[in-house]
Amino acid sequence: xxxxxxxxxxxxxxxxxxxxxxxxxxxxxxxxxxxxxxxxxxxxxxxxxxxxxxxxxxxxxxxxxxxxxxxxxxxxxxxxxxxxxxxxxxxxxxxxxxxxxxxxxxxxxxxxxxxxxxxxxxxxxxxxxxxxxxxxxxxxxxxxxxxxxxxxxxxxxxxxxxxxxxxxxxxxxxxxxxxxxxxxxxxxxxxxxxxxxxxxxxxxxxxxxxxxxxxxxxxxxxxxxxxxxxxxxxxxxxxxxxxxxxxxxxxxxxxxxxxxxxxxxxxxxxxxxxxxxxxxxxxxxxxxxxxxxxxxxxxxxxxxxxxxxxxxxxxxxxxx
Amino acid sequence: xxxxxxxxxxxxxxxxxxxxxxxxxxxxxxxxxxxxxxxxxxxxxxxxxxxxxxxxxxxxxxxxxxxxxxxxxxxxxxxxxxxxxxxxxxxxxxxxxxxxxxxxxxxxxxxxxxxxxxxxxxxxxxxxxxxxxxxxxxxxxxxxxxxxxxxxxxxxxxxxxxxxxxxxxxx
Numbered sequence: 001x002x003x004x005x006x007x008x009x010x011x012x013x014x015x016x017x018x019x020x021x022x023x024x025x026x027x028x029x030x031x032x033x034x035x036x037x038x039x040x041x042x043x044x045x046x047x048x049x050x051x052x053x054x055x056x057x058x059x060x061x062x063x064x065x066x067x068x069x070x071x072x073x074x075x076x077x078x079x080x081x082x083x084x085x086x087x088x089x090x091x092x093x094x095x096x097x098x099x100x101x102x103x104x105x106x107x108x109x110x111x112x113x114x115x116x117x118x119x120x121x122x123x124x125x126x127x128x129x130x131x132x133x134x135x136x137x138x139x140x141x142x143x144x145x146x147x148x149x150x151x152x153x154x155x156x157x158x159x160x161x162x163x164x165x166x167x168x169x170x171x172x173x174x175x176x177x178x179x180x181x182x183x184x185x186x187x188x189x190x191x192x193x194x195x196x197x198x199x200x201x202x203x204x205x206x207x208x209x210x211x212x213x214x215x216x217x218x219x220x221x222x223x224x225x226x227x228x229x230x231x232x233x234x235x236x237x238x239x240x241x242x243x244x245x246x247x248x249x250x251x252x253x254x255x256x257x258x259x260x261x262x263x264x265x266x267x268x269x270x271x272x273x274x275x276x277x278x279x280x281x282x283x284x285x286x287x288x289x290x291x292x293x294x295x296x297x298x299x300x301x302x303x304x305x306x307x308x309x310x311x312x313x314x315x316x317x318x319x320x
Numbered sequence: 321x322x323x324x325x326x327x328x329x330x331x332x333x334x335x336x337x338x339x340x341x342x343x344x345x346x347x348x349x350x351x352x353x354x355x356x357x358x359x360x361x362x363x364x365x366x367x368x369x370x371x372x373x374x375x376x377x378x379x380x381x382x383x384x385x386x387x388x389x390x391x392x393x394x395x396x397x398x399x400x401x402x403x404x405x406x407x408x409x410x411x412x413x414x415x416x417x418x419x420x421x422x423x424x425x426x427x428x429x430x431x432x433x434x435x436x437x438x439x440x441x442x443x444x445x446x447x448x449x450x451x452x453x454x455x456x457x458x459x460x461x462x463x464x465x466x467x468x469x470x471x472x473x474x475x476x477x478x479x480x481x482x483x484x485x486x487x488x489x490x491x
Contacts, residue, residue: 034339035334035335035339036331036332036334036335037334038334038337038338038339038340038341039339039340039341040339040341040343278328278331278332279328281331282327282328282330282331282332283324283327283328
């Protein structure tokens with residue numbers, strides 16, 4: 001009984017921490033973008049402007065939560081919830097440290113891939129239910145992008161799975177005690193990173209949102225807290241991809257002994273979050289056909305070759 | 321590919337650059353003396369109003385934000401009875417300053433005129449008049465004008481010759 005309560009407490013704490021991190025990322029991103037663009041960013045509310053997010057939250061809660069008359073109401077309301085739910089569920093398989101983590105699934109990676117595929121529904125349904133040209137265009141772009149990048153996102157992880165011999169995230173982390181998988185699986189890491197950016201639809205792959213072309217893409221019609229959920233969902237997505245890169249390629253919680261494992265995990269994760277923000281600060285958006293041809297003509301063959309070579313080497317080493 | 325990585329690296333190096341932002345309320349940006357900001361009505365060196373109520377500023381104003389009514393005192397000196405500028409319409413183009421024949425209306429480097437109510441942006445003559453001469457020092461229209469409006473007697477003005485006594489033959 002006590003154990004169950006402790007477990008529930010841990011799950012809730014993880015969820016709360018993740019949402020707080022995602023909200024804090026909004027501030028972090030604005031500050032870091034400003035730093036890289038020789039500006040200051042939000043620096044008025046609270047020390048270094050940390051409370052800017054709180055102020056924005058208060059504002060967004062009191063905003064009119066408007067549903068357009070022409071929208072498909074039920075779907076319109078459900079869509080933003082899907083993105084939060086799928087991403088938060090994906091976090092269930094992330095092992096934050098040897099003792100912290102929600103579940104220890106033996107199909108961990110598959111669960112994540114399934115959940116991120118479901119996340120595409122959020123974009124599609126939001127765009128469809130908005131009943132608006134720009135939203136629909138954004139949704140179509142989003143679904144095409146997410147489905148095509150889904151393919152080799154999964155394939156790029158198979159190298160890691162071949163090396164470990166397991167889909168379990170904890171096994172994958174423990175298999176990296178000798179050397180982090182970023183070294184034997186460098187190609188896989190690069191492909192997963194690019195696919196991860198596309199999956200989180202961040203710049204340079206933020207084509208479904210594309211402010212300068214599509215107003216705000218699939219969430220043009222959203223306001224108030226529903227828009228807030230899309231917004232936080234995007235940052236949760238960044239956190240998720242960063243956490244997964246850390247777990248799969250950079251040894252998860254593994255590190256030197258002078259810091260506890262969770263701290264190592266967070267350091268690596270925030271490092272990748274900063275890389276995401278740096279990419280946004282420096283790269284322009286791709287054109288849509290460029291994105292598609294990059295995916296299908298370069299990254300997909302590359303990930304297949306990666307699997308072949310990794311598999312061949314592992315077979316050769318095991319049968320010698 | 322390489323150029324992308326290079327641009328990422330260059331943007332990263334901007335971390336160590338100086339920030340361009342002027343933190344406005346704490347540090348003010350430098351405004352040149354001829355900056356076109358709030359409009360004032362100046363006075364001549366004797367401390368009297370320079371404005372002669374010629375309506376040229378009101379006529380030239382492209383957004384019609386200036387309204388005034390000219391009147392005269394007992395010496396025949398013209399001055400505005402009221403002078404009103406609606407700053408919620410003003411576009412700070414400076415045409416009124418160019419049009420003014422007596423250098424009375426001037427734009428000064430000040431832009432901090434935010435108000436919570438629109439009506440407070442309508443400035444009356446009391447709000448517009450300042451005690452100084454503004455950008456044009458030492459100029460008094462009535463000292464060089466052709467009329468005596470209680471400022472100078474005949475022949476007393478600046479750069480003005482003594483009146484010629486037409487009854488005499490000597491030059």
